[in-house]
Amino acid sequence: MTETMLAAVKTKPVSESIKVMKVPRPEPVAGEVLIRVRIASICGTDVHIYNWDEWAQARIKPPLIQGHEFAGEVVELGPNTSHIQVGDYVSAEGHIACGTCYQCRTGQSHICPNVRIIGVDRDGAFAEYVTVPEGNVIVNPSNLSLEMATIQDPFGNSVQTVFSADVPGNYVAIFGLGPTGLMSVALCRAVAAAKIFAIGHKNEYRMSLAKELGADLVLRSSSDLPAAIDEETDGRGLDHVLEMSGNRDAFNLGLKVLRAGGSMHVLGIYPAPFTVDVSSDIVTKGVSVYGIHGRHMYEDWFRMAGLLTSGRLNLKPLITHRFPFEDFLDAMEVMRSGNCGKVVLYME
Amino acid sequence: MTETMLAAVKTKPVSESIKVMKVPRPEPVAGEVLIRVRIASICGTDVHIYNWDEWAQARIKPPLIQGHEFAGEVVELGPNTSHIQVGDYVSAEGHIACGTCYQCRTGQSHICPNVRIIGVDRDGAFAEYVTVPEGNVIVNPSNLSLEMATIQDPFGNSVQTVFSADVPGNYVAIFGLGPTGLMSVALCRAVAAAKIFAIGHKNEYRMSLAKELGADLVLRSSSDLPAAIDEETDGRGLDHVLEMSGNRDAFNLGLKVLRAGGSMHVLGIYPAPFTVDVSSDIVTKGVSVYGIHGRHMYEDWFRMAGLLTSGRLNLKPLITHRFPFEDFLDAMEVMRSGNCGKVVLYME
């Protein structure tokens, strides 16, 4: 291995300002492994950092190598590792939990209050090499393609969300057709939802992708929606709404189109607090609302491996753009445009 | 039986205007039974009707006999009844579900969209006799006191709420110390919550009752609450909040004091929609919010019978006022004052 590597570095606390440059290769400390990255993909979070929005300003300390979605090969083991081997084909859970808090000690490390995130709170995978604590390393099935392997982190969000609901044979809507919403459409199809309503807004590109990935109906979030859903469900309403848009109107509309006793599963992040009709839309209808964050460590990863290798799930149409790593900034601009599914970067 | 009976009749669509008067005794139609009422109790809903608030104006069609909390004896069977017997000691589920909708066909009749409520949508139990569909009749354990029997309908709300959470050995707060909140305090104590926080506001009478019914700490809903809960839970926060106040600030404060992964169980009804910080308080904390309405038919009734006859639950201090039926208006004024637990009326 060389002593240096190519990396995309967020150099300064301002918008954009990412440079693909040579930096020192990291060394794995105790309990960590060093991974040679072969593919990485860009998350919406990376765009937030690129845009240097309020959240990014509060959280990110440049210089930083971003990136938490990737797949590669273990090339070196730090001291005190136990089960991962050099040569393993791996990805990683991006959330590094503390391991000692109440949540971590009770099977809820995905919501550890002390979490540190790869590519956000420490250097990440938009680089030729990345170090990861051994416990976060996922050994991929050998027959899993690089492109499926790299998108497991966001797909794990879909998996947690979809399986917090009871989708098979039931009516379900996905609000918000970004990459995670689109994966959820495909997943609901793979587990035999009775009818899948994909609810978009303005982005025709993604509404078209939703259709391709298995939505029965692709509709716009609007005041006509309740009547359309009422008709398509014989007056029953939706059993489940997966709210992935981060739009307050979608949240409230989602509650309206739920049947009494239905449930809402919320992965979306909203820019500000907003008004909810708790009495009419939640209490008297007996509705449940589930906040969803991260991926169950590591139940969701095992389930994902099973789903991805089952041959029942078709996520290929979701990978819409492929770039060599050197063209990182072009890739980021495609993400910014929104006219894409997942955008992947090849390191070699 | 006489042809007439004494009843408290809401005579006109204005505030108050309830008269205790002689009216014809009702006849049970097919599928119904006639019950001689021996005790009844006053629900907050009855106060809403008494006060003729907006909800009452929209829903209630006087003349009406109110009342849905009661116990008595079956005295006559209508045609086509099957298992209830004359002489049975009974109470009744107040929600008459349609029996044919999706919810009713799938074990969720407590949220039937076509529900009709005894004492709200048809004549009720503030009278010497009441008719009830046989399916809604509950045969009480013979050793259940009249006072425990009459409060089962509201206690069933507590039962549904408390058992939608996982209370034993965990930290739980009850916001709102009306009768249902107070019953929930006693129930959480009966199932060995680790620590019970009863959160009131201004009503000293009920805060004192909460202590008597088993709260470990009785606190006021205020900005000091998070620090107090943090200290009393060793920094963990609450596992569950039971929101029974119907106060928007309590709802939002309840979310703040939940630990990541905790859940909120909402029985309270809010006068209007209000602002919620969905992202910070629900999504990223992985919190669940459950809307609770009515009582599971009839799982919650069977569980209630088991709890009430187990000797483990002490609800007696909750019955603070007893009136003969003739003094109905005095009883209603006590309810209006709020300086009471449950107020019961004896018919004989």
Added chain:
Amino acid sequence: MTETMLAAVKTKPVSESIKVMKVPRPEPVAGEVLIRVRIASICGTDVHIYNWDEWAQARIKPPLIQGHEFAGEVVELGPNTSHIQVGDYVSAEGHIACGTCYQCRTGQSHICPNVRIIGVDRDGAFAEYVTVPEGNVIVNPSNLSLEMATIQDPFGNSVQTVFSADVPGNYVAIFGLGPTGLMSVALCRAVAAAKIFAIGHKNEYRMSLAKELGADLVLRSSSDLPAAIDEETDGRGLDHVLEMSGNRDAFNLGLKVLRAGGSMHVLGIYPAPFTVDVSSDIVTKGVSVYGIHGRHMYEDWFRMAGLLTSGRLNLKPLITHRFPFEDFLDAMEVMRSGNCGKVVLYME
């Protein structure tokens, strides 16, 4: 309507002795509807009665019209019906629950101890007309084919069994490849099991059908099975076993191939008690065993409608034989041979 109808009548308490003959058309009593049968299918239970085995001798009182799997059209309403209409395209839940026992009052009417079964305890659907209590009538989706409609009752057994497990993305084996086992194979495929092991014994016909319906591996129940499953699951073992064979060796082998923490879901009926290694195979492995009977009324029926109309489930290959009703005895002989999937009878 004519006053008589064609029916297959079990005439005497001996083996075989079923005659297709003219009998009086039944009249719906209060709460019942009369259905003109258009298609029916033969259940294993019908073969037990045909063979007049021990169970049949203890339960059946000839003369009896058998048959509980069917679809048809409502042609007359008895008194006191409420929501079913003449002309409705319907099937029926075969278990008539009492409605008043603990199980019926708590959402468990599928295991009502007082159940009476259509075509077992009262006349059934191997006839041109059948009467059914209104509450048991299922209105079929209008686009559901007759052949899918008639097999809903047994498919409901599969639905209850499969959804008592957590199949998507997990490893599952189905032991026993009779019609219900075969439907379960198809259903596990429809909900994206990671890998489906169909375990047969001697019947090549059905092992071949299992492959066609979506099994990943079709294996024989034998001492080689644990090694094969170990290899195919990377040493993890099975997450779930669906035991539908009614064979004691399959039951015990199924427990052996479960991983620690896995679960077994048992629909099979065994001719006699047998030896189980409770300590090693259940207790110390932390395994759960679920007895499955009937179909949840009516959650499983709604889910079934959703699955059958979703386009995700392919049960067509399961219908292997079609007969006109007059050839009832030929159809029964095919069932007896075991070289078949589902055998259906057309009434017209």
Added chain:
Amino acid sequence: MTETMLAAVKTKPVSESIKVMKVPRPEPVAGEVLIRVRIASICGTDVHIYNWDEWAQARIKPPLIQGHEFAGEVVELGPNTSHIQVGDYVSAEGHIACGTCYQCRTGQSHICPNVRIIGVDRDGAFAEYVTVPEGNVIVNPSNLSLEMATIQDPFGNSVQTVFSADVPGNYVAIFGLGPTGLMSVALCRAVAAAKIFAIGHKNEYRMSLAKELGADLVLRSSSDLPAAIDEETDGRGLDHVLEMSGNRDAFNLGLKVLRAGGSMHVLGIYPAPFTVDVSSDIVTKGVSVYGIHGRHMYEDWFRMAGLLTSGRLNLKPLITHRFPFEDFLDAMEVMRSGNCGKVVLYME
């Protein structure tokens, strides 16, 4: 600290042969802590080893210091520990899970197939000092008595068992009145079971203790039991059976007295496989059987702390015998006699 310590050492692979003697004090290796033991208690497992039964012969490699139930104080930290402090008042989970298998990675480390047990597979707590991996160390609430602290490991078995059922307000029987059965009686009382049936056999001492700890009825496992339970539950039968006897007849009788839809929770270990009527007692009744092993790491420990400090649970009568550590062999003989609850050893 001295370089040696007093310990009870199983010296040879034969029955008895335990000596209280001076041995070298252990040193904590990386990731471990050293604990000064202040109290320990004797488990049935320790009696198995003392008796040198078949299980012990296959598993135990003398010389060994037994003992996995204890409480004490952390006196030294090995390298690479993180959150435990010298001076912490602690107990420990006795199962040391591998951390890397499927079960450990998915929240099921209590059934890790690679588990090593303190005092069984490595030296334990019948000594003045014991080393334990930091992850297994439980920091006790400061107000938890030594006697309650030392019995947490077996009480955790009760906690897992009782909370795998839905006890509050329901009918429950505990078969087997050894210490874990007795703790389960007390726990069922603490969470308001409707009626608690404690089912013993011959041991009058423990049947009397069961009454003291909260059983409503103490009965003998016999052919009269079904009639007694039928009467006491108004013909419903039991909702849950906790099988803690390890007796095959109790297991089968327990299934008989369950209502349709009830469940059995099995912690008992049986000396050999035995005959079960799977069809009648599990399948057609829709019964579930749960194998229970160990304690959920560490959900059950947190719940235990909440229960033990809630003031709702009374386990004090269970501690029937107290010995100074030097009298270890006397304590062991009391355990062997069976005329005891928990037997504790004080180290100072």
